[in-house]
Amino acid sequence: xRTKAFIxxxxxxxxxxxxxxxxxxxxxxxxxxxxxALYKPQEPMKFIGLQNYITLLGDPAFLNSLSIxxxxxxxxxxxxxxxGLLLAILVAPLTKPRKWIIAILILPMIVTPIVAGxxxxxxxxxxxxxxxxxxxxxxxxxxxxELIWLGTPTLSLVSIIIVHIWQWAPYAFLIxxxxxISLPRxxxxxxxxxxxxxxxxxxxxxxxxxxxxxxxxxxxLTVFIFRVFDVIFILTGGGPGSATEVLSVKLFKEGFRVFxxxxxTAMSWIMLIITALIIYAYIRIIKF
Amino acid sequence: xxxxxxxxxxxxxxxxxxVVATGVIVGAATYFAVPKEVTTVTAPGTTVTTTKTVTxxxxxxxxxxxxxTETVPFKEGVKPLRKYPGVKVTALFSTHxxxxxxxxxxxxxxTGAQVxxxxxxxxxxxxxxxxxxxxxVSWDIVQLDDPWYGEFEPFIIPVSQWPSEYRDxxxxxxxxxxxxxxxxxxxxxxxxxxxxxxxxTGARMLFYRKDLYQKYGLKVPPATEEYYFWDEGxxxxxxKDLIALKPEIxxxxxxxxxAKQGGANAYHYISEWLWPWGGTVLDEKDNWRPKLDSREAxxxxxxxxxxxxxxxxxxPESVAWEWSEIQTAQQKxxxxxxxxxxxxxxxxxxxxxxxxxxxxxxxxxxxxxPPKGISTSAVGGWSFSITKFSKNKEAAADLIINLTNKEGxxxxxxxxxxxxxxxxxxxxxxxxxxxxxxxxASLERARTHPKIPEWPKIHIKGQEVVAKALARIMTPxxxxxxxxxxxxxxxxxxGYYK
Numbered sequence: 001x002r003t004k005a006f007i008x009x010x011x012x013x014x015x016x017x018x019x020x021x022x023x024x025x026x027x028x029x030x031x032x033x034x035x036x037a038l039y040k041p042q043e044p045m046k047f048i049g050l051q052n053y054i055t056l057l058g059d060p061a062f063l064n065s066l067s068i069x070x071x072x073x074x075x076x077x078x079x080x081x082x083x084g085l086l087l088a089i090l091v092a093p094l095t096k097p098r099k100w101i102i103a104i105l106i107l108p109m110i111v112t113p114i115v116a117g118x119x120x121x122x123x124x125x126x127x128x129x130x131x132x133x134x135x136x137x138x139x140x141x142x143x144x145x146e147l148i149w150l151g152t153p154t155l156s157l158v159s160i161i162i163v164h165i166w167q168w169a170p171y172a173f174l175i176x177x178x179x180x181i182s183l184p185r186x187x188x189x190x191x192x193x194x195x196x197x198x199x200x201x202x203x204x205x206x207x208x209x210x211x212x213x214x215x216x217x218x219x220x221l222t223v224f225i226f227r228v229f230d231v232i233f234i235l236t237g238g239g240p241g242s243a244t245e246v247l248s249v250k251l252f253k254e255g256f257r258v259f260x261x262x263x264x265t266a267m268s269w270i271m272l273i274i275t276a277l278i279i280y281a282y283i284r285i286i287k288f
Numbered sequence: 289x290x291x292x293x294x295x296x297x298x299x300x301x302x303x304x305x306x307v308v309a310t311g312v313i314v315g316a317a318t319y320f321a322v323p324k325e326v327t328t329v330t331a332p333g334t335t336v337t338t339t340k341t342v343t344x345x346x347x348x349x350x351x352x353x354x355x356x357t358e359t360v361p362f363k364e365g366v367k368p369l370r371k372y373p374g375v376k377v378t379a380l381f382s383t384h385x386x387x388x389x390x391x392x393x394x395x396x397x398x399t400g401a402q403v404x405x406x407x408x409x410x411x412x413x414x415x416x417x418x419x420x421x422x423x424x425v426s427w428d429i430v431q432l433d434d435p436w437y438g439e440f441e442p443f444i445i446p447v448s449q450w451p452s453e454y455r456d457x458x459x460x461x462x463x464x465x466x467x468x469x470x471x472x473x474x475x476x477x478x479x480x481x482x483x484x485x486x487x488x489t490g491a492r493m494l495f496y497r498k499d500l501y502q503k504y505g506l507k508v509p510p511a512t513e514e515y516y517f518w519d520e521g522x523x524x525x526x527x528k529d530l531i532a533l534k535p536e537i538x539x540x541x542x543x544x545x546x547a548k549q550g551g552a553n554a555y556h557y558i559s560e561w562l563w564p565w566g567g568t569v570l571d572e573k574d575n576w577r578p579k580l581d582s583r584e585a586x587x588x589x590x591x592x593x594x595x596x597x598x599x600x601x602x603x604p605e606s607v608a609w610e611w612s613e614i615q616t617a618q619q620k621x622x623x624x625x626x627x628x629x630x631x632x633x634x635x636x637x638x639x640x641x642x643x644x645x646x647x648x649x650x651x652x653x654x655x656x657x658p659p660k661g662i663s664t665s666a667v668g669g670w671s672f673s674i675t676k677f678s679k680n681k682e683a684a685a686d687l688i689i690n691l692t693n694k695e696g697x698x699x700x701x702x703x704x705x706x707x708x709x710x711x712x713x714x715x716x717x718x719x720x721x722x723x724x725x726x727x728x729a730s731l732e733r734a735r736t737h738p739k740i741p742e743w744p745k746i747h748i749k750g751q752e753v754v755a756k757a758l759a760r761i762m763t764p765x766x767x768x769x770x771x772x773x774x775x776x777x778x779x780x781x782x783g784y785y786k
Contacts, residue, residue, distance in 0.1 A: 012308050038422040039439035039741045125613070126605040127622050150548075151607035153759055237550025240607055241756035256415040258745050259422075259439070 008119025008149075024118055032266040038259035043261075052266035061242065062250065062267065069226065070245040072157065076164045076222045083165065084217070089202070091173075092180045102177070109170040119233025120163045124149035124235070143265055153243035156236045160244050168224070172217050179213030180206070215286045227271065247271050307411065342674040366391065366398050366690055369457060372683040373400035379429035379687075380417050381407050382670060385488060387703045388691055395690050401683050416442075426677040428684040431670050432477035434748070437483055438739035444673040445681075448483040454685035458485070463693055464711075471731030472708035476671035478739045484673030485692040490629035490706040491730035493558055494526070495636060497624045498649035501529070504536050509651035510731040514663040517564060517654040526625070526654045530601040533624055541603035543595060544623030547758055548607065554750035555737070559666030560627045560653055561588035563735065566660025569746065569761040570738045570775070575785040578746075578775035580768045584660055589764040591656075593757050607758050619643060627653055629668055630727040631706035649724040652730055667734035669706060742778055747775045 011109045032052055036045040056062045091101055108116070123129050126145045149159045183206070191201050207214070229248040232238065238245035238253070247267065255264035371649075377396075381388075386407065396403045408416055410433065417430050421443035432440055447455060457463055465473070471491050473744040476484035494509060501508045506529050509515045516525040530542035545560075547553040558569055567584030570576045579585065596602040605624050615632055617623045639645040655661040672688040674681055690696050694711050701707040701718060713724040721727075737743065738761075753767035763768070779785065 008305065037417050037741075041422060041442045041444070127603075127606075127617060127620075145604045148605050148608060149426055151605055151759070153761060155606075162487055172557070233550070236608075239549025239553075239752070239755045240759040241761045242752055243759075243761075254416075256411070257748055259418050 011074050028265040029269060031261055032269050034262045036184070036262045037200055038261060048262070050263050053270070056263070056266055056270060061245075064242055065245050065247050065250045068157070068242070068244065069248075070244055072161060072164075072244075073222060074224045075173075076161050076168065076225050077162070077218065080221055080225070081172050081214075083169040083220060084174075085176050087169070088180050089206075090177035091177060102174075106170045106174055108167050109174070111167070113167070114234060116163065116167055117231040120166075120231070121150065121157070121235055124159055146214035150236050151240060153240055155281045156240060156244050159233050160235055163235065164225060164228060167231070168221060171224075173215045175220070176210070176213060179210050190212040211286060215282060218286075219256040219279055219282055222282070223275055226275055226278070304462070343435065362512060366394050367695060368395060368399045368690060369454065369686050370401050370682070372500075372507055372680070372686070375399075375401045375683045376678050376681050377401055377403045377428045377683045377687055378425050378426070379403060379405040379431070379684075380406050380413060380420075381429075381431045382413050382433075383407050383409050385431065385670060385705070387700050387705050388487075388696075391691060391696060391699060392687065395687055399683070399686065401664070401687075403687065407549065416583065421675060421677070424677050426679055427675050428680050429672055429688060430675055431487070431672055432476070432484060434667065434745055435739060437478040439741045440673070441478060441483070441679075441739075441741075444483055444675055446677075447484070450674060451682050454682065454731060457689065463689065467694065467709045467711050469708060469710060469731040471667040471734035472669065473719055474667055474734070475669055476673065477736075482673040483687050484776045486669060486671045486708040487692050488631075488700070488705045489669035489708045489731065490626050490631045491667050491727070492653050493630050493633075493665065493726055493730045494651040494653055495618060495626045495628050495633065496649050496651065497621075497644060497647055499644075499647040500533060500537060500540075500624050501649070502531060506532060508649055509654070511649075511651055511723070511726045511730040513652070515651060515654045516658075516661065517561075517656055520656055527595075527599070527601075530595075530625065531599060532597075534601055538626060540603040540621055541623050542625060544603040544609070544614055544617050544626045545606045546609040546611060547755070548613075549612045549751050552610070552683040553607075553758075554747055554754050555668075556627070556668060557592055557754045558737070558750070559658070559664075559735075561592045563664045563666070564588070564653060564661060565591075565656030566662055570740075570779075572738070574650050576738065576740055577785060578772050578779065580772035582776065584656070586764060587767050588656060589754070589757055589768060592754075593760075593764055596758060597760065609709045613651040614625060629706070630730060631704070633723050633727075634704050634721070649727040652726065653732070661786065663733055665730045667731065667736055669708070740748040740784075742782055745778060746771075746775045 031045070033047060033049060034045040034053075035043075035048050037043065087105060091098060091105070093208065098177055111119070123131050126132050126148055131147075131149065132141065132144050132147055133218055135147065136144050141147055147155060149155050157271055187205050187209070188201060191205055196204070226246050228246070229252060232246055233252065236244045238249040248271075251264055251267050251271070254267065292332055309757075320330045339510065345529055392403050392405065395401075406416070410442045414433070414436060415425075418439070418708065420427060421430070421440070430440070430444065432444075434475065444707060447458060449455075450458070459465065468486060469489070471487040472486040473482075475483055475486045475489060496509060498508055500506075509526070509529075516523050518527040519525045523687050527581055533542040545556055547556060562569065563583055565584040565588035567582050567588055568579050571579050577743075596606070610616065614623075614626055614628065617633060618626050618628070618636060623641050633648070634651060636642050637645045637763060638646050648743075652663050653665045655663040672691065674688070691700075692708065697705075697709045697712045698715055698717070701721075707718075710728065713721070713728055720726065737747070749771055753762065753771045756762040757764050757767040
C-alpha cells in the first residue's frame with residue numbers, strides 16, 4: 001500500500017519532469033548528432049555522428065568564444081564572490097539599519113537583465129552617459145569621447161564584467177550573509193576569550209564553518225554567469241569583432257540567426273559538459 | 289486544545305488523487321480555453337477596439353511618427369473584397385508595424401473575421417517564424433524583412449499561387465502595382481517573382497545639418513542629384529565637407545554611423561561604401577560567387593575605417609551605436625551628417641523630439657570615386673506573405689491587400705510609416721514631407737541584399753570582420769580576406785559552384 005501511494009503521488013511530478021526536462025535534453029543530444037538546418041526543409045535531418053563536435057573543437061571562433069567565456073566567468077565569479085563576502089562580513093554585525101542596507105544592496109539583483117542591459121548601455125554612452133561625465137568632471141579623462149566603453153575590444157570586455165559584478169555580487173552577498181548570521185556563536189566567543197585576532201577568527205573559524213555556503217554560492221554563481229546572455233547581447237552584441245562573444249551569444253547566433261540546429265545543440269552540450277566539470281572541480285577542491 | 293483529527297491512509301490517498309485530478313482538469317481546460325501567445329496590440333498613440341482574449345499594449349511612440357494632430361479616419365482605409373464571418377486569420381507581425389493595429393482591427397470588424405496576431409521584435413520574429421514554419425505551424429500571414437526571403441522561400445507561396453480572385457485584383461489597375469516604388473517592390477521579389485506585398489519601406493539617404501553647411505559657407509549636397517563621397521579631382525565631395533566642418537564644430541562630430549556589431553554594421557558598410565564604390569558581396573550573375581577580394585571592396589572598407597581613424601571625422605562612439613543611438617545623436621546635434629533610413633527623417637523634423645528640427649537637409653547617399661562609383665542605396669522594410677500552411681488564404685490575402693493598397697498606405701504614412709506608393713508621396717495630405725523627392729530618388733536607386741538561404745551566415749561573418757577592421761583588430765585587407773574565404777567555402781560546399 002505504501003509503495004502504491006508513493007507511486008501514485010510521485011508519478012505526476014515524474015511525468016512532468018520527464019516531459020519538460022529530460023525529453024528536451026535528450027532530444028537536443030539526439031539533434032547534436034545530426035546535420036539539420038531549419039531553412040532547408042527539403043533536406044531532412046541527416047545523422048553525422050560526432051562530426052558537429054569535431055567541427056566545433058576545431059573551429060577557432062568557437063575556441064575563441066570558449067576562452068572569452070572562461071575569462072569572463074572566472075573574473076566575474078571571483079569578483080562577485082569577493083565583493084559579496086566583503087559586504088556580508090561588513091553588514092552582518094550591524095543592528096538597526098541592516099534591513100534597509102540589505103534591501104538597497106539586493107536591488108541590482110532584481111533588475112531584469114534586459115533592463116539592466118539598456119540601463120548600462122545608457123550609462124556607458126560616451127555622449128550622454130554618466131560614467132564618462134563623472135570621469136570627465138573629475139579630470140580623469142580629457143574628453144567625453146576618450147573612453148568608448150562598448151566600442152573597444154578591451155573596454156567592452158571590462159564593461160560587461162563590471163555590469164555582471166554589479167548584478168551578481170548582491171546575490172553572493174545574500175547567500176553568504178544568511179550563512180554568516182546562522183553560524184553558532186560559541187566558537188567565536190571561545191576564540192575571543194583565547195585572544196585570537198579578528199583576522200585569525202575569520203580564517204580559522206568563519207571560513208571553515210562557511211565552507212558549505214561558499215560552495216553553494218560559487219556553484220550557483222558559476223552556473224548562472226557561465227550562461228548569461230541578455231545583458232551582453234544588449235550591450236555589445238558580442239563585439240567589437242568577437243571581443244565579448246561568449247558562448248551563449250555565439251549559440252544564439254548559430255541557433256536563431258543561422259538556424260543550424262545540429263551545430264547549435266552540439267555547442268550547448270559542450271557548454272553543459274564544461275559546467276558539469278567546473279561543478280565537479282569545485283566539489284573536489286572544497287572537499288564538500 | 290483538542291488533538292488534531294487523524295486522517296486515514298485511504299482518505300489521504302483519495303484526497304491526493306482528487307487534487308491531482310482537479311489540477312489536470314483545470315490545467316487542460318485553461319490550456320484549451322485561453323489562446324496561447326495570441327495577442328492584439330494597440331498601436332501607440334491610437335485607440336483601438338480589442339477583439340481578442342489577451343491584449344498587449346506596445347508602450348512608447350513609434351520613433352518616426354509625427355505626432356498625429358487629427359483623428360486618422362481609419363474607416364476610409366478598409367475596402368475588403370469579401371466578408372469572412374467566423375474565419376480566424378493568424379499572423380506573425382513585427383512590432384515595427386504597430387501603427388497598423390487599428391487598421392487590422394477595423395478590417396476584422398468590417399469582414400466579420402477574427403485576426404489573431406503575435407507581435408514580435410525583429411530578432412524574435414525571425415526566430416519564431418522560422419522555428420514555427422519549419423514545424424508546419426499553420427500561421428496564415430508572416431511579415432518578412434527583405435533579406436529573409438531566401439531562407440523563408442520553402443515556407444511561403446508566391447503571389448502567383450494566391451487564390452485567383454485576389455491575385456487578379458493585385459495585378460489590376462485598381463490595386464496598381466505600378467504605383468509602388470521600384471525599391472519597395474524589390475523587397476518581396478525573389479527569383480524574379482513576387483512572394484508577398486510591401487507594407488513599409490525606406491532606403492538609405494544622407495541626413496545633413498543644412499544650417500551648419502550654410503553657416504560655414506559649404507555648398508549643400510544636391511537633394512536628388514548624384515554627389516561624390518570622395519574625389520581626387522576638384523569635384524565637391526562629402527569627405528571635403530566633413531574635413532572642413534571638423535574644426536568649426538568642436539562639440540559636434542562631422543559624421544556618425546551605426547556600427548554596433550550585431551546591428552546594422554555590415555549592412556551599413558555594404559550599402560554605403562561597398563555598393564557606391566561599385567563593389568558587391570556576392571555576384572548573382574556569377575552563381576553568387578563572393579567578390580570581396582576586389583579593389584572596390586578594399587578601397588571602400590579602407591575609406592570607411594579611415595573616416596574613423598585617419599580623418600577623425602566619424603564620431604568614435606559610432607562603433608557602439610544602433611538605430612536609437614544614431615537617431616538620438618543626430619536629434620541632439622552630436623553629429624552633423626549621417627546616412628539613415630528615409631523614415632527617420634520624420635523624427636528629425638519633429639520639434640517635440642528633435643533639437644535640429646527645421647535645420648536638416650537630405651540628399652542621396654554619395655557615390656564612390658570615379659570611374660566605378662555609382663549612386664545607390666539599400667532598400668529596407670517589411671512585406672507580408674502567405675504561408676504554405678495557411679488554412680485561410682482568401683482572408684489572409686484580403687487583409688494583406690488592405691494593408692498595402694493606396695488607402696491603407698496613406699493612413700499608415702500619416703502615422704509615420706514609410707510609404708511604399710508614389711501616390712502617397714504625391715498626396716496633398718503628405719505635403720509636410722517636403723523631402724519626399726529625395727526618398728523617391730533613393731528608392732528608385734535602391735538594391736536589396738542577396739536573398740539566398742546562406743546569406744544570414746555570410747552577413748554575420750561580415751558583421752564580425754567589419755567590426756574588427758573598425759576596431760583595428762584586423763586590417764581592412766585581412767578582414768575582407770577572411771570574409772571572402774568564409775563565404776567562398778560556404779557557398780562552394782552548398783553547391784552554388786565548384
